[in-house]
Amino acid sequence: xxxxxxxxxxxxxxxxxxxxxxxxxxxxxxxxxxxxxxxxxxxxxxxxxxxxxxxxxxxxxxxxxxxxxxxxxxxxxxxxxxxxxxxxxxxxxxxxxxxxxxxxxxxxxxxxxxxxxxxxxxxxxxxxxxxxxxxxxxxxxxxxxxxxxxxxxxxxxxxxxxxxxxxxxxxxxxxxxxxxxxxxxxxxxxxx
Amino acid sequence: xxxxxxxxxxxxxxxxxxxxxxxxxxxxxxxxxxxxxxxxxxxxxxxxxxxxxxxxxxxxxxxxxxxxxxxxxxxxxxxxxxxxxxxxxxxxxxxxxxxxxxxxxxxxxxxxxxx
Numbered sequence: 118x119x120x121x122x123x124x125x126x127x128x129x130x131x132x133x134x135x136x137x138x139x140x141x142x143x144x145x146x147x148x149x150x151x152x153x154x155x156x157x158x159x160x161x162x163x164x165x166x167x168x169x170x171x172x173x174x175x176x177x178x179x180x181x182x183x184x185x186x187x188x189x190x191x192x193x194x195x196x197x198x199x200x201x202x203x204x205x206x207x208x209x210x211x212x213x214x215x216x217x218x219x220x221x222x223x224x225x226x227x228x229x230x231x232x233x234x235x236x237x238x239x240x241x242x243x244x245x246x247x248x249x250x251x252x253x254x255x256x257x258x259x260x261x262x263x264x265x266x267x268x269x270x271x272x273x274x275x276x277x278x279x280x281x282x283x284x285x286x287x288x289x290x291x292x293x294x295x296x297x298x299x300x301x302x303x304x305x306x307x308x309x
Numbered sequence: 310x311x312x313x314x315x316x317x318x319x320x321x322x323x324x325x326x327x328x329x330x331x332x333x334x335x336x337x338x339x340x341x342x343x344x345x346x347x348x349x350x351x352x353x354x355x356x357x358x359x360x361x362x363x364x365x366x367x368x369x370x371x372x373x374x375x376x377x378x379x380x381x382x383x384x385x386x387x388x389x390x391x392x393x394x395x396x397x398x399x400x401x402x403x404x405x406x407x408x409x410x411x412x413x414x415x416x417x418x419x420x421x422x423x424x
Contacts, residue, residue: 131331178338241340242341243341244342244344244345244348254367291343293338297342298353
C-alpha cells in the first residue's frame with residue numbers, strides 16, 4: 118500500500134525503526150556514559166550542555182537521507198529521551214527536542230541552498246559537506262537552546278553547545294567507521 | 310510518443326526499489342565514511358597490501374629501494390598471485406604509503422609518514 122508521497126507504510130515503519138534505534142543508542146551513550154563523566158571532569162559545566170553530544174551526528178545523517186520525513190521520524194525518540202533525561206536529573210525545556218531537530222533540518226536546507234551542486238544527487242556529498250551541515254545546524258541549535266534554558270543569549274554557553282554538537286558529530290562518524298569495519302571483519306570470519 | 314514510452318517502460322518490482330533505497334543509503338554512507346577515513350589517514354588496508362608493505366619494510370632495511378621482482382619473490386607474498394600483488398602495489402602507491410624511487414622502473418620505497 119503506497120501513500121501519496123510514494124512510500125509504503127512498511128517502508129516508513131522500517132525507516133522510523135532504524136532512525137529511532139540509532140538515535141536512542143546515541144542518546145543513551147551520551148546520557149549514561151558521557152554526562153556522568155562530564156560531571157566528574159567538568160563539574161562547572163551546566164547539566165543541560167553536553168560536551169560530546171552523539172545524537173547530533175545521527176540527526177545530520179537522518180535529515181540528509183530522509184529530508185523533512187526525517188524530522189517526523191526523529192520526534193518520538195527525541196521526546197522519549199527528553200523524558201529519560203528528566204528522570205536522570207537533566208531537566209530539558211519541553212520545546213528543546215523539537216527545536217534541536219528543526220534547527221538541524223534548517224541548517225541542512227541552508228547548506229543545500231548555498232551549495233546546490235553538492236547535494237543535487239549527481240555526486241555524493243563529501244564528509245566535509247556533512248560537517249558543514251552539522252556546524253550550521255549546531256549554530257541554530259545552540260542559539261535556540263541557550264535562549265530556551267538561560268532565557269538570554271549567553272555566547273559562552275552557546276559556544277559550548279556548538280563544541281558539544283561538533284565533537285558528537287565527529288565521534289559519531291568515527292563510531293560508524295569502526296562499526297562498518299567490524300561488520301566487514303565479521304563477514305570475513307563468516308566466509309572463512 | 311509518450312504513450313510509446315510508457316508501453317516500453319517495465320514497472321519495477323516494489324520490493325526491489327524499496328530494498329535498493331535502503332542499500333543505496335548504506336552504500337552512500339559507506340562511500341562517505343571511506344572518504345573520511347582516507348582524509349583523516351586511518352583508511353584500513355587489505356591483507357595483501359599489508360603483506361606487500363611488510364615485504365617492502367623488510368627489503369628496504371638493507372637497501373634504500375626494493376624492486377618489484379624482489380617484492381614479488383618475497384616469502385611473505387608467495388601465496389598471492391602476480392596481478393593481486395601488482396594491484397596491491399598500485400593501491401599502496403595511491404594511498405601514499407609507498408612511492409617510486411630511483412632512476413630505473415619498478416623500484417619502490419616507503420613514504421616516511423606511512424610507516
